[in-house]
Amino acid sequence: MSADRFVSGLEFLGATPLLWLSLTLGAYLAATVVNERCYRTPLLNPTLLAIALVVVVLTATGTSYKRYFDGAQFVHFLLGPAIVAMAVPLYRHTEIIRKSAGALFGALVIGSVTAILSSVLVARSLGGDRELWLSMAPKSATAAISMAISGRIGGIPALTAVLTISTGITGACLASYVLRLAGVREWHARGFAMGLCSHGIATARAFQENEIAGTFAGLAMALNGIATAALVPLIIKLLDRAG
Amino acid sequence: MSAIFVLIVLQLIGESIVQVSGLPVPGAIIGLILLYAILLLRGEISDEMSRTSGFLLQNLGVLFVPAGVGVIAYLPMIATQWLLILAVLLVSVCATIAITGLVVARLSPRGIETVEAVARS
Numbered sequence: 001m002s003a004d005r006f007v008s009g010l011e012f013l014g015a016t017p018l019l020w021l022s023l024t025l026g027a028y029l030a031a032t033v034v035n036e037r038c039y040r041t042p043l044l045n046p047t048l049l050a051i052a053l054v055v056v057v058l059t060a061t062g063t064s065y066k067r068y069f070d071g072a073q074f075v076h077f078l079l080g081p082a083i084v085a086m087a088v089p090l091y092r093h094t095e096i097i098r099k100s101a102g103a104l105f106g107a108l109v110i111g112s113v114t115a116i117l118s119s120v121l122v123a124r125s126l127g128g129d130r131e132l133w134l135s136m137a138p139k140s141a142t143a144a145i146s147m148a149i150s151g152r153i154g155g156i157p158a159l160t161a162v163l164t165i166s167t168g169i170t171g172a173c174l175a176s177y178v179l180r181l182a183g184v185r186e187w188h189a190r191g192f193a194m195g196l197c198s199h200g201i202a203t204a205r206a207f208q209e210n211e212i213a214g215t216f217a218g219l220a221m222a223l224n225g226i227a228t229a230a231l232v233p234l235i236i237k238l239l240d241r242a243g
Numbered sequence: 244m245s246a247i248f249v250l251i252v253l254q255l256i257g258e259s260i261v262q263v264s265g266l267p268v269p270g271a272i273i274g275l276i277l278l279y280a281i282l283l284l285r286g287e288i289s290d291e292m293s294r295t296s297g298f299l300l301q302n303l304g305v306l307f308v309p310a311g312v313g314v315i316a317y318l319p320m321i322a323t324q325w326l327l328i329l330a331v332l333l334v335s336v337c338a339t340i341a342i343t344g345l346v347v348a349r350l351s352p353r354g355i356e357t358v359e360a361v362a363r364s
Contacts, residue, residue, distance in 0.1 A: 024309060051308055054312045072312075082306060084274035115335060122334045159321070162317045166332055184344035187356050194340065
């Protein structure tokens with residue numbers, strides 16, 4: 001094979017979506033295998049490992065994110081149908097939702113306020129500047145919503161995106177330990193806590209633990225998107241008044 | 244085949260409703276509500292829909308990889324303040340998960356499936 005053909009072959013590979021699709025699925029498969037070898041420890045979250053692996057490959061080959069995403073967007077695209085599909089377990093577990101509706105509403109308000117206040121107050125007490133803690137306030141809502149809130153209240157949406165994904169991964173890694181320490185054993189309560197705090201990434205983790213947990217994580221993620229959008233501007237206003 | 248078609252068409256209808264009405268809700272959420280309504284009307288879930296939704300939701304983690312990779316490009320933004328951010332993440336994530344989980348567990352009626360129930364079976 002001549003050098004020319006080798007180079008044009010490489011260019012073809014870089015341009016076809018198949019390569020970046022394969023990289024995405026392959027990285028996730030590899031991450032799943034590593035996770036299983038390590039006794040499925042939540043600390044080695046497959047989503048986190050796969051992201052890290054893809055970043056290493058893109059950096060090593062000098063591939064732009066745009067080029068990667070052009071190929072990998074087919075995987076990203078399936079997020080929409082997956083959200084629609086959540087209607088199936090929600091329908092299956094409607095009875096538990098009905099029985100615990102009051103508890104869920106109470107936990108939504110208390111949990112959402114906890115998420116917002118704890119990030120703002122800790123960031124302020126450690127000397128973070130205003131832009132940073134404004135960007136942190138909505139980080140428990142799913143990325144599209146948290147970035148929109150951040151822009152509206154004077155935060156930096158790109159920074160909020162990083163903080164939101166980090167919150168998702170931190171929650172997916174630590175939730176099992178925190179819930180065990182707190183003595184929360186009901187699947188619906190465990191899932192609701194994971195989805196409220198750490199949106200889709202922890203919802204993915206919850207579905208792997210138990211279907212009820214996953215269902216309630218998805219429900220909490222949707223509800224906390226709304227609650228965070230309503231509560232963040234209110235809490236920021238109150239904090240500013242209090243000084 | 245028909246299940247994935249239904250999921251995509253319902254999202255399409257959801258996106259169209261959002262476009263026309265200007266509702267501040269993602270189209271996929273409208274699609275979810277529509278599918279839930281269909282299941283209520285039919286009173287049952289087809290085997291195929293059950294399998295397809297199970298497949299998508301069991302593999303939800305991979306769907307966040309492409310967007311997650313994009314976010315990592317912004318990591319240098321937090322390089323100078325990583326310790327502060329790590330502290331905030333740990334405190335707020337642990338507090339939020341513990342408090343939310345405890346409130347749901349304490350206020351819910353007894354008899355909902357627990358970790359032990361699965362471990363025993």
